[in-house]
Amino acid sequence: MCVVCGCANKEKTDQSASHEKELRGQHHDHDHFHSHSHEHPHPQSESHISVAASTGDLHYGAGAANVSVPGMSQARAFRLEQNVLGENNRHANHNRDHFVEHGILALNLVSSPGSGKTTLLCATIEALQQRASGLPVAVIEGDQQTSNDADRIRATGAPAIQINTGKGCHLDAQMVGDAFSRLPLLHHHSHHANHSNRSHDHHDGADTHADHDRHGGILFIENVGNLVCPAMWDLGEAAKVVILSVTEGEDKPLKYPDMFAAAQLMVLNKIDLLPYVQFDVARCIAYARRVNPRIQIVQLSASTGEGMVAWIDWIMTANQRFPGAQESAKPPALTERIAALEAELLVLKARVEEA
Ligand SMILES: Nc1nc2c(ncn2[C@@H]2O[C@H](COP(=O)(O)OP(=O)(O)OP(=O)(O)O)[C@@H](O)[C@H]2O)c(=O)[nH]1
Ligand SMILES: [Zn+2]
Ligand SMILES: [Zn+2]
DSSP states (O other): OHHHHTOSOHHHHHHHHHHHHHHHTOOBOOOSSSOSOBSSOOGGGOTTOEEOTTTOOEETTOSTTSSOOTTOOHHHHHHHHHHHHHHHHHHHHHHHHHHHHHTEEEEEEEESTTSSHHHHHHHHHHHHHHHSTTOOEEEEEEESSOSHHHHHHHTTTOOEEEEEOTTOSSOOHHHHHHHHTTOTTTOOOSOGGGGGOTTOOTTSSSSOGGGSOOOOEEEEEEOOSOSSGGGGOOOSOSEEEEEEETTSOTTHHHHSHHHHHHOSEEEEEOGGGGGGSOOOHHHHHHHHHHHOTTOEEEEOOTTTOTTHHHHHHHHHTHHHHSTTOTTTTOOHHHHHHHHHHHHHHHHHHHHHHHO
16 A cells, blocks of 8 residues: 555655654653553554454554554545545546557556566567567566566567656556657657657647547556555556466465455466465465456466467457457457448448439
8 A cells, every 4th residue: 555655645755754753752651561661652542453352463454544654644544545546547547548549458467576477478479479460569567676577578579668666666657658658659649749748638629639540559567566556556557467376375365355356357377386386276266256256367377378378368359348448459450451441431432422
């Protein structure tokens, strides 16, 4: 939860700093087992923390904000999160409109670090080149540091833009919009120059999407490896795909429910390792469905290629499942054929009018 991680915005940092100052002024003594003067508030006195009577287990997500921030009230944490996410959602809606206008299917790949997102993307791009050669595919790569993953993607021939988030633990919609405007293959405009200007608004009437090329394509967004925060950030994608590898344990959907609840598809990766690890596939699927009864599941190995066909099928038919991305994933041959038929129709109409 990013209000806590400190990646939310400057207001948060400033507020936290001032709260910390206030707290530092509140030295107080008390008489339980460590009776020294100290600087932290009593957890037990906070109404948003629930304590299990039998074990003493602490649950910090029991308040209105579902999260505890040192020095910040539940109401304030809740408000702050609403402000930050509200701003993000405005950018996300803009991205979504933009993707739809370009006929692009955008998929947001989320997982813990090392589940195999980049390996899967490289294998996916190669498989798509076989299945639908000519279908534009591009990647936005998110990591805290390095451009290693974008370099791996570019080696496949697909264009990629790396976003380094610094201390940030997730991609946000504005970052994705900025990166998308720099992706040449998916983003042909007759007004490219304007895209360097953040305040440029596609929807201000004078500058509509009418001059965009609607050639379709797929945009993969590899989020920062983090099974928690990216769940709450809408990037304008058609769907979130959560990747879980069999080395991580089958209980992850229950432990990190937000991510599995937000995803339309769970890719269970590294199934080539099943003989060597203790991992109950059926139980994992049951847990995922408990959190999200509608989640779809594909089992595969990005390394060996086993199960990849089902994943590619899912991508190629995704346009039917996500309204607004109808043009996406449509093979270019089909798009060209439709354009040719429309041109023929125009000629026929003109002839009829002449007669
Ligand atoms: N055995 C096996 N190893 C895999 C598979 N997919 C990925 N790996 C390995 O898992 C490790 C991590 O893979 P990456 O593709 O870098 O994972 P990632 O999710 O992109 O990692 P981050 O970007 O750091 O979050 C690498 O050593 C891969 O070779 C698979 O299907 N089977
Ligand atoms: Zn975070
Ligand atoms: Zn990666």
